[in-house]
Amino acid sequence: MNLWESVTVALESIRSNKLRSFLTTLGIVIGIAAVICVVAIGQGGRAMLMQEMEKFGTNIFYVFVNFREGESTRLGDFREVDARVIKQVVPEVKYMAPVRYSNMTLRGNQNESSAQVVGTTADFARIKNFNTSWGRFFSEDDNAVGRRVAVLDGALAIDLFGRGNPVGERVVINGNPAVVVGVLEEQESVLGFNSQQTVYVPLSFLQQVTRSNFIHELVGSAASKEDVYRAMDRATSIMERRHNAPAHYTAHSMEQEMQSANKITGIMTLVISFIAGISLVVGGIGVMNIMLVSVTERTREIGIRMALGARRKDILVQFLIESVVLCVLGGIIGTMLGYGGALLIAKLAHWPPLVSWWTVLVAFGFSAAVGVFFGIYPANKASKLDPIEALRR
Amino acid sequence: MIRINEARKTYHTGTVEVKALRGVSVHIRPNEFVAVMGPSGSGKSTLMNLLGLLDRFSSGTYVLDNVGVSELSDNELAGMRNQKIGFVFQTFNLLPKMTALKNVELPLLYAGVKPVERKSRAMTALQQVGLEDRMCHHPNELSGGQNQRVAIARALVNDPAIILADEPTGALDSRTGVEIMHIFQELHRKGVTIVLVTHEQEIAAHASRILYFRDGLLVGDEIVENPVDAGQTLASSVKEVSDI
Structure with missing residues (x-):
């Protein structure tokens, strides 16, 4: 059978x-x-x-002070020029931007609101894949000459100016007037990472407003997903050499998060x-x-x-x-x-x-x-x- | 065909020893129609189980169709049962979920015969017992006599050396019983060797030889000079019915 x-x-x-x-x-x-x-x-x-x-970019990495090892961020730990040097020296790094975070009160023609202020350079928009629904992101030039310009995220624009296109309008940041040059497209996310209303300004402008050259961290993007770890390693070691501070810096990537x-x-x-x-x-x-x-x-x-x-x-x-x-x-x-x-x-x-x-x-x-x-x-x-x-x- | 020498079988049930067979020697030649008779407990059922290779002797030798079966393994015994022996039981023992045809095919299935050949051989066997128009019926749709005929077809289908029938008429009325005996006699005439167990003298009278058992011993072995012809019985009973 x-x-x-x-x-x-x-x-x-x-x-x-x-x-x-x-x-x-x-x-x-x-x-x-x-x-x-x-x-x-x-x-x-x-x-x-x-x-x-992946919407947030898998190539993104952050260089910051190794606070997990008990280090703390001091004035001068990051300089604007550090970002430029790393970008030039490390082939795996495509873009690099210094970032300074702050919380300030903003006033538009309709409303006043508290928001996160991010002071950075033009590379930041490229790293984060920002698109503008109106106007543009600020340029290298804007930062170099310290132009008082601001880019709002969509929700903040509506909050401060009501409906309509606020490009060209005046926004007052902690008493310092600036011109709105762009509004960001909403980046939709179920995860809700971008919940806080944010305004982006040139780093030089924020430094003027706060009268401080303090920078929180560097954010960069690698040329490809595979390059992220090399880019992180090399950026960190460059920072350690330039500041003569071994084990002071560390890096983290979206890839690790994923x-x-x-x-x-x-x-x-x-x-x-x-x-x-x-x-x-x-x-x-x-x-x-x-x-x-x-x-x-x-x-x-x-x-x-x-x-x-x-x-x-x-x-x-x-x-x-x-x-x-x-x-x-x-x-x-x-x-x-x-x-x-x-x-x-x-x-x-x-x-x-x-x-x-x-x-x-x-x-x-x-x-x-x-x-x-x-x-x-x-x-x-x-x-x-x-x-x-x-x-x- | 069958040669048994000094066969003994002892059962152990708990502490009690039951000597079912106490030294039996029988020789059955090809084309014999042997009836085995005896009261219950005489050892005739035990003998049938042993002849049918469902059980093993405690001692003695058994040669079936020139094969000494005492030394065979379980698997070889299964093969022998399949090839050499056709069983007919008192209660038919058909599989209720299968049609008559499938039931008859069953021994061929275990013989490894291909489906097409299986079917044609099973149909031939059913024709031999006159059931060619009942092949697709299930056992519960057939009468007792028809079921027993299916069982006989199943016993025949593998062209066995011997047919072992254990009280094949015990569950049937007397007329149907005679019909079954008629089929056996027909098969006997065609050269089939048959061993039939019964306790009814009238049934045994159809055989060509009768073995008598008592208390595990063979006590009588007689040739039937003029076996009852079941065909004649049937013809005369039809006549009786038509006379009335």
Whole structure:
């Protein structure tokens, strides 16, 4: 008797007991559906997160004082010229900008509002992929001659000037008037990184206003994703040499951020799938239970088959295949249900549904393995029956 | 065909020893129709199980179709059952979820015969017992006599050396029983070797030889000079019915 014929026999037996077969395999169906669903949601969520983070630029890195090691930022730790030198010397660095953060009160023609003020150079807009909906970002020239210009983000522009195009209007920053030269396009993000209203001004202007040359950090972008780590290393070591301050500086990148986010979502998916996987084991026990009942019920059939020439191996294979076919059928139904569930949830959560082929493959392999594992004991029991005893039932 | 020498079988149930066979020697030649008779507990069922290779002797030798079966492994015994022996049981022992045709195909399945050949051979066997128009019926759609005929077709399909029938008429009314005996006699005429267990003298009278068992011993072995012809019985009973 070949394998295909054994499968046919198993299918016939499953078909003749439809309701029971369905109830038996229900545990497997639910288990597989749960695993597929969880993994799909996990992967979809991760893809969503990565997409969001990539909007902020994966090439971005920051050089700042290593406050984690107890260092603190002092005046003179960063100079505007440091950014220019690093950009010139390190080929992996594409753009480099010094950044000074401050909080100030802004007044437009409609309203007054408190906002974050970022003093930087023209490179900042290139690093952050800023686009303007009106006007322009300030230029190198604006910074070089200390022009009093400002670029508002969209929300701040509406807040200060109401609706309309505020380019050319006057904005007063802590009592210092400046001209609005541009309004930034809204960078949409589910993650909500850019919640604070911000105005961008040339660093030289901010230094005039605050009467201080203090700079918080440098922000740069590498030529490519692969160059980020080299760019960070070289920028840091240049800073240490120029300021003669070993271990004073450190760098951090969006890429690192993404990797840790990736890791966290991966671990979470794994943990939840493991929990969902427990239901598979429970389902497997259900299959074993019913297979044991089935062996007892079909003792006579086993005896007849043995009398007609079935070897013990044939009986073992018959019951084993029945259990595997049952579990694989459960796996197929479960995969379809899980896929449907993942699709539904993805639609509700607005993220891409990801059911990868390997998830389906693993689910299949796993349900077959459950079938073998929980089928072997009942099948073995069936094959060990004494034909005379079995025929007497 | 069958040669048993000093066969003994002892069962151990708990502490009690049951000597089911206490040294039996029988020789059954090809194309014999042997009836085995005896009261219950005489060892005739044990003998059938042993002849059918479902069990092993405690001691003694058994040669079936020139093969000494005492030294065979379980798998080899299964192969012998499949190839050399056709079983007919009192309660038919058909698989209820399968059609008559599928039931008859079953021994061929374990013999590794290809599906197409399996089907044609099973159909031929069913024709031999006159059930060619009931092939797709399930056992619960057939009468007892028809079911027993399906079982006989199943026993025949592998072209066995011997057919072992254990009380094949025990669950049937007497007329249907005679019909079954008619089929056996037809097969016997075609050269099939048959061993049949029964406790009814009228049934045994159809055989060509009768073995009597008592208390695990062979106590009688007689040749039936003029076996009852089931065909005639049937013809005359039809006549009786038509006379009325």
